[in-house]
Amino acid sequence: MTSLTERYLAAALRGIPEAQRADVERELRSSIADAVEDRLTAGEDRAEAETAVLEGLGDPVRLAAGLAGRPLYLIGPGLFVEYRQLLIMLLSVVIPIVGIVLAGVSLWGGEDLVGAIVDGVGGAWNTAIHLAFWVTVAFVLVERVDAMREARDEITGAHGHWTVDRLPALPASRVTAGETVGEVVTTLISIGGILFLNGASWFRDASGDVIGLFNPEVWGFWMPVLIAVLVAIAGLQIVIFLVGRWTIPLAFANTALQVAFTAPFAALALSGSLFNPEFADALGWPPLADGNGPVTLSIVAGAVLVTIWEIFDGFRRARRADTTIAGIGAPGKAL
Amino acid sequence: MVDDELLGTHRQELRRGTLVLASLLALRAPEYGYALLKRLEIAGLPSDGNTIYPLLRRLEERGLLVSEWNTDDTRPRKFYRTSPAGDELAKQLMTDMTELTASLRALNGGPDR
Numbered sequence: 001m002t003s004l005t006e007r008y009l010a011a012a013l014r015g016i017p018e019a020q021r022a023d024v025e026r027e028l029r030s031s032i033a034d035a036v037e038d039r040l041t042a043g044e045d046r047a048e049a050e051t052a053v054l055e056g057l058g059d060p061v062r063l064a065a066g067l068a069g070r071p072l073y074l075i076g077p078g079l080f081v082e083y084r085q086l087l088i089m090l091l092s093v094v095i096p097i098v099g100i101v102l103a104g105v106s107l108w109g110g111e112d113l114v115g116a117i118v119d120g121v122g123g124a125w126n127t128a129i130h131l132a133f134w135v136t137v138a139f140v141l142v143e144r145v146d147a148m149r150e151a152r153d154e155i156t157g158a159h160g161h162w163t164v165d166r167l168p169a170l171p172a173s174r175v176t177a178g179e180t181v182g183e184v185v186t187t188l189i190s191i192g193g194i195l196f197l198n199g200a201s202w203f204r205d206a207s208g209d210v211i212g213l214f215n216p217e218v219w220g221f222w223m224p225v226l227i228a229v230l231v232a233i234a235g236l237q238i239v240i241f242l243v244g245r246w247t248i249p250l251a252f253a254n255t256a257l258q259v260a261f262t263a264p265f266a267a268l269a270l271s272g273s274l275f276n277p278e279f280a281d282a283l284g285w286p287p288l289a290d291g292n293g294p295v296t297l298s299i300v301a302g303a304v305l306v307t308i309w310e311i312f313d314g315f316r317r318a319r320r321a322d323t324t325i326a327g328i329g330a331p332g333k334a335l
Numbered sequence: 336m337v338d339d340e341l342l343g344t345h346r347q348e349l350r351r352g353t354l355v356l357a358s359l360l361a362l363r364a365p366e367y368g369y370a371l372l373k374r375l376e377i378a379g380l381p382s383d384g385n386t387i388y389p390l391l392r393r394l395e396e397r398g399l400l401v402s403e404w405n406t407d408d409t410r411p412r413k414f415y416r417t418s419p420a421g422d423e424l425a426k427q428l429m430t431d432m433t434e435l436t437a438s439l440r441a442l443n444g445g446p447d448r
Binding site for chain 2: 023026027028029030031033034035038056057058062063066067069
Protein backbone atom coordinates (compact mmCIF):
# COMPACT_ATOMS: atom_id res chain seq x y z
CA MET A 1 0.00 0.00 0.00
CA THR A 2 1.27 3.44 -0.80
CA SER A 3 1.37 6.51 1.38
CA LEU A 4 -1.97 7.84 0.04
CA THR A 5 -3.87 4.87 1.41
CA GLU A 6 -1.90 5.01 4.65
CA ARG A 7 -2.72 8.68 5.03
CA TYR A 8 -6.39 8.00 4.27
CA LEU A 9 -6.56 5.20 6.82
CA ALA A 10 -4.81 7.30 9.46
CA ALA A 11 -7.22 10.17 8.90
CA ALA A 12 -10.26 7.88 9.07
CA LEU A 13 -9.11 5.85 12.07
CA ARG A 14 -8.55 8.93 14.17
CA GLY A 15 -12.32 9.22 14.42
CA ILE A 16 -12.93 5.59 15.42
CA PRO A 17 -13.12 4.54 19.09
CA GLU A 18 -10.09 2.55 20.24
CA ALA A 19 -12.07 -0.67 20.70
CA GLN A 20 -13.19 -0.86 17.06
CA ARG A 21 -10.07 0.59 15.48
CA ALA A 22 -8.18 -2.60 14.60
CA ASP A 23 -11.27 -4.22 13.13
CA VAL A 24 -12.23 -1.17 11.08
CA GLU A 25 -8.66 -0.78 9.83
CA ARG A 26 -8.48 -4.37 8.65
CA GLU A 27 -11.80 -4.17 6.85
CA LEU A 28 -11.10 -0.79 5.24
CA ARG A 29 -7.64 -1.86 4.15
CA SER A 30 -8.90 -4.99 2.41
CA SER A 31 -11.85 -3.13 0.89
CA ILE A 32 -9.55 -0.51 -0.59
CA ALA A 33 -7.18 -3.18 -1.85
CA ASP A 34 -10.06 -5.09 -3.48
CA ALA A 35 -11.38 -1.97 -5.18
CA VAL A 36 -7.92 -0.94 -6.41
CA GLU A 37 -7.27 -4.43 -7.72
CA ASP A 38 -10.54 -4.35 -9.65
CA ARG A 39 -9.49 -1.15 -11.37
CA LEU A 40 -6.01 -2.53 -12.14
CA THR A 41 -7.63 -5.52 -13.83
CA ALA A 42 -9.65 -3.06 -15.89
CA GLY A 43 -6.38 -1.57 -17.14
CA GLU A 44 -5.91 1.55 -15.00
CA ASP A 45 -2.50 2.36 -13.59
CA ARG A 46 -1.95 2.01 -9.86
CA ALA A 47 -1.74 5.66 -8.85
CA GLU A 48 -4.85 6.51 -10.86
CA ALA A 49 -6.78 3.58 -9.44
CA GLU A 50 -5.85 4.36 -5.86
CA THR A 51 -6.83 8.00 -6.18
CA ALA A 52 -10.17 7.07 -7.73
CA VAL A 53 -10.95 4.52 -4.98
CA LEU A 54 -10.06 6.88 -2.11
CA GLU A 55 -11.99 9.73 -3.65
CA GLY A 56 -14.91 7.37 -4.11
CA LEU A 57 -14.88 6.67 -0.38
CA GLY A 58 -14.98 10.41 0.22
CA ASP A 59 -13.88 12.53 3.15
CA PRO A 60 -12.29 10.17 5.74
CA VAL A 61 -13.73 12.22 8.62
CA ARG A 62 -17.22 11.70 7.23
CA LEU A 63 -16.61 8.00 6.65
CA ALA A 64 -15.29 7.60 10.20
CA ALA A 65 -18.37 9.34 11.60
CA GLY A 66 -20.55 6.88 9.70
CA LEU A 67 -18.54 3.84 10.76
CA ALA A 68 -18.48 4.89 14.41
CA GLY A 69 -22.15 5.90 14.36
CA ARG A 70 -21.22 9.39 15.49
CA PRO A 71 -23.25 12.39 14.35
CA LEU A 72 -21.74 15.07 12.14
CA TYR A 73 -23.64 17.82 13.92
CA LEU A 74 -23.35 19.42 17.35
CA ILE A 75 -27.00 19.28 18.35
CA GLY A 76 -29.34 17.14 16.27
CA PRO A 77 -33.02 17.54 15.40
CA GLY A 78 -34.04 15.37 18.37
CA LEU A 79 -32.74 17.90 20.87
CA PHE A 80 -32.71 21.12 18.91
CA VAL A 81 -36.24 22.27 19.82
CA GLU A 82 -35.63 21.69 23.53
CA TYR A 83 -32.26 23.39 23.29
CA ARG A 84 -33.69 26.48 21.70
CA GLN A 85 -36.64 26.67 24.08
CA LEU A 86 -34.49 26.30 27.17
CA LEU A 87 -31.97 28.85 25.96
CA ILE A 88 -34.59 31.45 25.07
CA MET A 89 -36.40 30.90 28.36
CA LEU A 90 -33.25 31.16 30.45
CA LEU A 91 -31.98 34.21 28.63
CA SER A 92 -35.27 36.08 28.74
CA VAL A 93 -35.82 35.36 32.44
CA VAL A 94 -32.35 35.37 33.94
CA ILE A 95 -30.72 38.19 32.01
CA PRO A 96 -33.10 41.03 32.92
CA ILE A 97 -33.04 39.94 36.56
CA VAL A 98 -29.24 39.81 36.64
CA GLY A 99 -29.03 43.21 34.94
CA ILE A 100 -31.46 44.88 37.34
CA VAL A 101 -29.93 43.28 40.43
CA LEU A 102 -26.38 44.23 39.43
CA ALA A 103 -27.43 47.78 38.59
CA GLY A 104 -29.25 48.01 41.94
CA VAL A 105 -26.26 46.71 43.89
CA SER A 106 -24.00 49.12 42.07
CA LEU A 107 -26.32 52.04 42.76
CA TRP A 108 -26.57 51.07 46.40
CA GLY A 109 -22.78 50.88 46.55
CA GLY A 110 -22.57 54.56 45.72
CA GLU A 111 -22.32 54.44 41.91
CA ASP A 112 -24.26 57.10 39.98
CA LEU A 113 -27.19 56.14 37.75
CA VAL A 114 -25.24 55.96 34.50
CA GLY A 115 -22.45 53.94 36.09
CA ALA A 116 -25.03 51.59 37.58
CA ILE A 117 -26.68 51.08 34.18
CA VAL A 118 -23.29 50.38 32.62
CA ASP A 119 -22.59 47.82 35.37
CA GLY A 120 -26.01 46.22 34.92
CA VAL A 121 -25.74 45.97 31.14
CA GLY A 122 -22.15 44.71 31.31
CA GLY A 123 -23.00 42.08 33.91
CA ALA A 124 -26.09 40.98 32.00
CA TRP A 125 -24.03 40.64 28.82
CA ASN A 126 -21.37 38.51 30.53
CA THR A 127 -24.03 36.33 32.10
CA ALA A 128 -25.75 35.89 28.73
CA ILE A 129 -22.50 34.72 27.11
CA HIS A 130 -21.80 32.27 29.91
CA LEU A 131 -25.34 30.97 29.96
CA ALA A 132 -25.45 30.42 26.20
CA PHE A 133 -22.03 28.77 26.21
CA TRP A 134 -22.66 26.34 29.05
CA VAL A 135 -26.16 25.38 27.95
CA THR A 136 -24.76 24.64 24.50
CA VAL A 137 -21.89 22.59 25.94
CA ALA A 138 -24.33 20.58 28.07
CA PHE A 139 -26.55 19.81 25.07
CA VAL A 140 -23.60 18.88 22.88
CA LEU A 141 -22.44 16.43 25.53
CA VAL A 142 -25.90 14.93 25.90
CA GLU A 143 -26.09 14.58 22.13
CA ARG A 144 -22.69 13.03 21.60
CA VAL A 145 -21.57 11.12 24.67
CA ASP A 146 -22.84 7.55 24.54
CA ALA A 147 -23.12 7.33 28.33
CA MET A 148 -25.67 10.12 28.17
CA ARG A 149 -27.97 8.33 25.77
CA GLU A 150 -30.46 7.76 28.58
CA ALA A 151 -30.52 11.43 29.50
CA ARG A 152 -31.12 12.23 25.86
CA ASP A 153 -34.07 9.84 25.64
CA GLU A 154 -35.47 11.28 28.83
CA ILE A 155 -35.30 14.87 27.59
CA THR A 156 -36.89 13.95 24.28
CA GLY A 157 -39.47 11.76 26.04
CA ALA A 158 -40.38 14.31 28.71
CA HIS A 159 -41.25 16.76 26.02
CA GLY A 160 -43.63 14.10 24.75
CA HIS A 161 -45.86 14.23 21.75
CA TRP A 162 -46.88 17.47 20.25
CA THR A 163 -50.56 18.28 20.73
CA VAL A 164 -52.71 21.07 19.32
CA ASP A 165 -52.80 22.65 22.79
CA ARG A 166 -49.27 23.83 22.17
CA LEU A 167 -50.27 25.91 19.16
CA PRO A 168 -49.44 29.57 19.68
CA ALA A 169 -52.35 32.00 19.45
CA LEU A 170 -52.89 33.78 16.16
CA PRO A 171 -50.77 36.89 16.01
CA ALA A 172 -52.94 39.91 16.72
CA SER A 173 -52.48 42.02 13.63
CA ARG A 174 -55.00 44.65 14.63
CA VAL A 175 -53.57 47.57 16.57
CA THR A 176 -55.61 48.00 19.74
CA ALA A 177 -56.57 51.28 21.41
CA GLY A 178 -54.67 50.28 24.55
CA GLU A 179 -51.53 49.67 22.57
CA THR A 180 -51.80 53.06 20.85
CA VAL A 181 -52.44 54.89 24.13
CA GLY A 182 -49.38 53.14 25.56
CA GLU A 183 -47.19 54.20 22.66
CA VAL A 184 -48.42 57.79 22.66
CA VAL A 185 -48.02 58.10 26.43
CA THR A 186 -44.47 56.70 26.20
CA THR A 187 -43.60 59.29 23.57
CA LEU A 188 -45.13 62.11 25.62
CA ILE A 189 -43.22 60.90 28.69
CA SER A 190 -40.02 61.10 26.65
CA ILE A 191 -40.79 64.72 25.74
CA GLY A 192 -41.72 65.54 29.32
CA GLY A 193 -38.59 63.79 30.53
CA ILE A 194 -36.37 65.88 28.29
CA LEU A 195 -38.01 69.11 29.43
CA PHE A 196 -37.92 68.04 33.07
CA LEU A 197 -34.30 66.89 33.00
CA ASN A 198 -33.22 70.18 31.50
CA GLY A 199 -35.39 72.44 33.63
CA ALA A 200 -35.08 70.76 37.03
CA SER A 201 -32.94 72.79 39.38
CA TRP A 202 -30.24 70.24 40.10
CA PHE A 203 -27.60 72.94 40.16
CA ARG A 204 -27.57 76.70 40.03
CA ASP A 205 -24.80 78.98 38.89
CA ALA A 206 -23.36 81.94 40.75
CA SER A 207 -26.18 84.24 39.68
CA GLY A 208 -28.78 81.70 40.81
CA ASP A 209 -29.89 80.53 37.35
CA VAL A 210 -30.59 76.87 36.76
CA ILE A 211 -27.80 75.01 34.96
CA GLY A 212 -29.52 72.89 32.31
CA LEU A 213 -28.55 69.30 31.65
CA PHE A 214 -28.38 69.92 27.91
CA ASN A 215 -25.99 72.23 26.14
CA PRO A 216 -27.74 75.63 25.80
CA GLU A 217 -26.43 76.09 22.27
CA VAL A 218 -28.08 72.87 21.24
CA TRP A 219 -31.15 73.53 23.30
CA GLY A 220 -31.98 76.60 21.26
CA PHE A 221 -32.33 74.92 17.86
CA TRP A 222 -32.02 71.17 18.02
CA MET A 223 -34.16 70.38 21.01
CA PRO A 224 -37.31 71.87 19.46
CA VAL A 225 -36.55 69.86 16.31
CA LEU A 226 -36.12 66.62 18.26
CA ILE A 227 -39.26 67.29 20.25
CA ALA A 228 -41.15 68.03 17.04
CA VAL A 229 -40.01 64.67 15.68
CA LEU A 230 -41.21 62.97 18.86
CA VAL A 231 -44.59 64.66 18.47
CA ALA A 232 -44.69 63.42 14.87
CA ILE A 233 -43.95 59.89 16.13
CA ALA A 234 -46.89 60.13 18.52
CA GLY A 235 -49.00 61.39 15.63
CA LEU A 236 -47.94 58.43 13.51
CA GLN A 237 -49.06 56.07 16.26
CA ILE A 238 -52.51 57.62 16.10
CA VAL A 239 -52.56 57.34 12.30
CA ILE A 240 -51.65 53.66 12.61
CA PHE A 241 -54.51 53.17 15.04
CA LEU A 242 -56.92 54.87 12.63
CA VAL A 243 -55.69 52.72 9.73
CA GLY A 244 -56.15 49.74 12.02
CA ARG A 245 -52.87 47.99 11.36
CA TRP A 246 -49.26 48.48 10.36
CA THR A 247 -48.65 48.65 6.62
CA ILE A 248 -45.41 48.85 4.65
CA PRO A 249 -45.79 52.60 3.85
CA LEU A 250 -46.46 53.28 7.54
CA ALA A 251 -43.38 51.25 8.42
CA PHE A 252 -41.36 53.44 6.04
CA ALA A 253 -42.81 56.61 7.60
CA ASN A 254 -41.88 55.23 11.00
CA THR A 255 -38.35 54.54 9.72
CA ALA A 256 -38.00 58.12 8.49
CA LEU A 257 -39.14 59.58 11.81
CA GLN A 258 -36.98 57.23 13.86
CA VAL A 259 -33.94 58.18 11.81
CA ALA A 260 -34.90 61.87 11.98
CA PHE A 261 -34.71 61.60 15.76
CA THR A 262 -31.75 59.32 16.33
CA ALA A 263 -29.39 60.65 13.65
CA PRO A 264 -29.17 64.26 14.96
CA PHE A 265 -29.34 63.01 18.55
CA ALA A 266 -26.39 60.65 18.05
CA ALA A 267 -24.45 63.24 16.04
CA LEU A 268 -24.90 65.84 18.78
CA ALA A 269 -23.94 63.38 21.49
CA LEU A 270 -20.86 62.12 19.67
CA SER A 271 -19.61 65.63 18.88
CA GLY A 272 -19.80 66.34 22.61
CA SER A 273 -22.36 69.10 22.25
CA LEU A 274 -25.40 67.35 23.72
CA PHE A 275 -24.72 67.82 27.43
CA ASN A 276 -23.92 71.07 29.13
CA PRO A 277 -20.23 71.15 30.20
CA GLU A 278 -21.19 73.43 33.07
CA PHE A 279 -23.65 70.81 34.27
CA ALA A 280 -20.95 68.16 34.09
CA ASP A 281 -18.61 70.37 36.10
CA ALA A 282 -21.27 71.15 38.68
CA LEU A 283 -21.93 67.40 38.95
CA GLY A 284 -18.22 66.98 39.54
CA TRP A 285 -17.89 64.56 36.66
CA PRO A 286 -16.64 66.29 33.48
CA PRO A 287 -16.55 63.06 31.36
CA LEU A 288 -20.35 63.32 31.17
CA ALA A 289 -20.07 66.00 28.49
CA ASP A 290 -17.23 64.28 26.66
CA GLY A 291 -18.22 63.18 23.13
CA ASN A 292 -16.13 60.02 23.40
CA GLY A 293 -16.86 59.37 27.06
CA PRO A 294 -18.45 56.15 28.30
CA VAL A 295 -21.77 57.83 29.04
CA THR A 296 -22.15 59.30 25.58
CA LEU A 297 -21.15 56.08 23.89
CA SER A 298 -23.58 54.02 26.01
CA ILE A 299 -26.41 56.45 25.35
CA VAL A 300 -25.73 56.51 21.61
CA ALA A 301 -25.40 52.72 21.44
CA GLY A 302 -28.65 52.33 23.38
CA ALA A 303 -30.47 54.85 21.19
CA VAL A 304 -29.24 53.20 17.99
CA LEU A 305 -30.27 49.74 19.19
CA VAL A 306 -33.73 50.93 20.22
CA THR A 307 -34.14 52.70 16.87
CA ILE A 308 -33.12 49.60 14.91
CA TRP A 309 -35.61 47.56 16.93
CA GLU A 310 -38.40 50.11 16.39
CA ILE A 311 -37.78 50.15 12.64
CA PHE A 312 -37.58 46.37 12.44
CA ASP A 313 -40.70 45.99 14.60
CA GLY A 314 -42.68 48.26 12.26
CA PHE A 315 -41.85 46.14 9.21
CA ARG A 316 -42.37 42.91 11.11
CA ARG A 317 -45.83 43.95 12.18
CA ALA A 318 -46.67 45.23 8.72
CA ARG A 319 -45.68 41.89 7.22
CA ARG A 320 -47.47 39.94 9.91
CA ALA A 321 -50.65 41.92 9.35
CA ASP A 322 -50.35 41.28 5.60
CA THR A 323 -49.95 37.54 5.98
CA THR A 324 -52.70 37.21 8.54
CA ILE A 325 -55.12 38.93 6.23
CA ALA A 326 -53.91 37.20 3.08
CA GLY A 327 -53.88 33.73 4.56
CA ILE A 328 -56.12 33.13 7.55
CA GLY A 329 -55.71 29.46 6.80
CA ALA A 330 -51.95 29.65 6.96
CA PRO A 331 -51.01 31.61 10.06
CA GLY A 332 -47.71 29.76 10.19
CA LYS A 333 -46.48 32.05 7.46
CA ALA A 334 -46.87 35.02 9.73
CA LEU A 335 -43.54 34.26 11.31
CA MET B 336 -38.43 16.59 -19.33
CA VAL B 337 -37.31 16.06 -15.75
CA ASP B 338 -34.13 17.81 -14.68
CA ASP B 339 -31.31 15.25 -14.42
CA GLU B 340 -30.14 16.48 -11.06
CA LEU B 341 -33.63 16.32 -9.60
CA LEU B 342 -34.14 12.84 -11.00
CA GLY B 343 -30.80 11.74 -9.58
CA THR B 344 -31.59 13.05 -6.11
CA HIS B 345 -34.98 11.35 -5.91
CA ARG B 346 -33.73 8.14 -7.42
CA GLN B 347 -30.98 8.01 -4.84
CA GLU B 348 -33.46 8.65 -2.07
CA LEU B 349 -35.76 5.92 -3.31
CA ARG B 350 -32.90 3.44 -3.47
CA ARG B 351 -31.47 4.40 -0.12
CA GLY B 352 -34.75 3.34 1.43
CA THR B 353 -34.39 -0.14 0.01
CA LEU B 354 -30.68 -0.56 0.76
CA VAL B 355 -31.19 -2.24 4.15
CA LEU B 356 -33.64 -4.70 2.67
CA ALA B 357 -31.39 -5.39 -0.31
CA SER B 358 -28.39 -6.01 1.97
CA LEU B 359 -30.32 -8.32 4.29
CA LEU B 360 -31.60 -10.31 1.30
CA ALA B 361 -28.21 -10.50 -0.42
CA LEU B 362 -26.32 -11.47 2.72
CA ARG B 363 -28.32 -14.62 3.30
CA ALA B 364 -25.28 -15.96 1.45
CA PRO B 365 -22.17 -14.70 3.36
CA GLU B 366 -20.22 -11.97 1.61
CA TYR B 367 -17.60 -9.33 2.40
CA GLY B 368 -18.27 -5.62 2.00
CA TYR B 369 -16.68 -4.99 -1.37
CA ALA B 370 -18.21 -8.10 -2.91
CA LEU B 371 -21.65 -7.06 -1.63
CA LEU B 372 -21.16 -3.68 -3.26
CA LYS B 373 -20.42 -5.39 -6.58
CA ARG B 374 -23.33 -7.73 -6.19
CA LEU B 375 -25.77 -4.94 -5.51
CA GLU B 376 -24.44 -3.06 -8.51
CA ILE B 377 -24.97 -6.05 -10.79
CA ALA B 378 -28.49 -6.44 -9.35
CA GLY B 379 -29.23 -2.84 -10.38
CA LEU B 380 -28.86 -1.26 -6.94
CA PRO B 381 -25.59 0.66 -7.16
CA SER B 382 -24.33 2.13 -3.90
CA ASP B 383 -21.12 3.62 -2.47
CA GLY B 384 -18.52 2.28 -0.09
CA ASN B 385 -19.09 5.17 2.26
CA THR B 386 -22.75 4.15 2.50
CA ILE B 387 -22.38 0.37 2.61
CA TYR B 388 -19.53 0.00 5.11
CA PRO B 389 -21.21 2.11 7.81
CA LEU B 390 -24.54 0.39 7.06
CA LEU B 391 -23.02 -3.08 7.55
CA ARG B 392 -21.62 -2.06 10.94
CA ARG B 393 -24.93 -0.57 12.02
CA LEU B 394 -26.87 -3.68 11.03
CA GLU B 395 -24.33 -5.87 12.83
CA GLU B 396 -24.56 -3.74 15.96
CA ARG B 397 -28.33 -4.26 15.97
CA GLY B 398 -27.93 -8.01 15.60
CA LEU B 399 -29.39 -8.18 12.11
CA LEU B 400 -26.08 -9.35 10.65
CA VAL B 401 -23.31 -11.51 12.06
CA SER B 402 -19.71 -11.27 10.91
CA GLU B 403 -16.68 -13.47 10.75
CA TRP B 404 -13.14 -12.85 9.60
CA ASN B 405 -11.91 -15.14 6.87
CA THR B 406 -8.13 -15.31 6.62
CA ASP B 407 -7.88 -18.15 4.11
CA ASP B 408 -7.91 -15.86 1.09
CA THR B 409 -5.16 -13.65 -0.37
CA ARG B 410 -6.12 -10.97 2.19
CA PRO B 411 -8.22 -11.10 5.35
CA ARG B 412 -11.88 -10.29 4.70
CA LYS B 413 -14.77 -9.63 7.00
CA PHE B 414 -17.72 -11.73 5.92
CA TYR B 415 -21.22 -10.69 6.91
CA ARG B 416 -24.21 -12.98 7.05
CA THR B 417 -27.88 -12.20 7.77
CA SER B 418 -28.83 -13.38 11.27
CA PRO B 419 -32.17 -15.10 12.01
CA ALA B 420 -33.48 -11.78 13.32
CA GLY B 421 -32.27 -10.08 10.13
CA ASP B 422 -33.92 -12.72 8.04
CA GLU B 423 -37.20 -12.20 9.91
CA LEU B 424 -36.99 -8.45 9.32
CA ALA B 425 -36.17 -8.96 5.66
CA LYS B 426 -39.26 -11.14 5.20
CA GLN B 427 -41.52 -8.47 6.70
CA LEU B 428 -39.91 -5.68 4.73
CA MET B 429 -40.24 -7.71 1.56
CA THR B 430 -43.98 -8.10 2.19
CA ASP B 431 -44.21 -4.34 2.75
CA MET B 432 -42.27 -3.69 -0.42
CA THR B 433 -44.64 -5.84 -2.44
CA GLU B 434 -47.61 -4.02 -0.94
CA LEU B 435 -46.00 -0.67 -1.65
CA THR B 436 -45.45 -1.58 -5.26
CA ALA B 437 -49.08 -2.69 -5.52
CA SER B 438 -50.27 0.56 -3.93
CA LEU B 439 -48.20 2.66 -6.29
CA ARG B 440 -49.44 0.64 -9.23
CA ALA B 441 -53.02 1.21 -8.12
CA LEU B 442 -52.40 4.93 -7.80
CA ASN B 443 -50.74 5.02 -11.17
CA GLY B 444 -53.65 3.20 -12.83
CA GLY B 445 -56.34 4.91 -10.74
CA PRO B 446 -59.51 6.57 -12.01
CA ASP B 447 -57.68 9.72 -13.14
CA ARG B 448 -55.66 7.86 -15.67
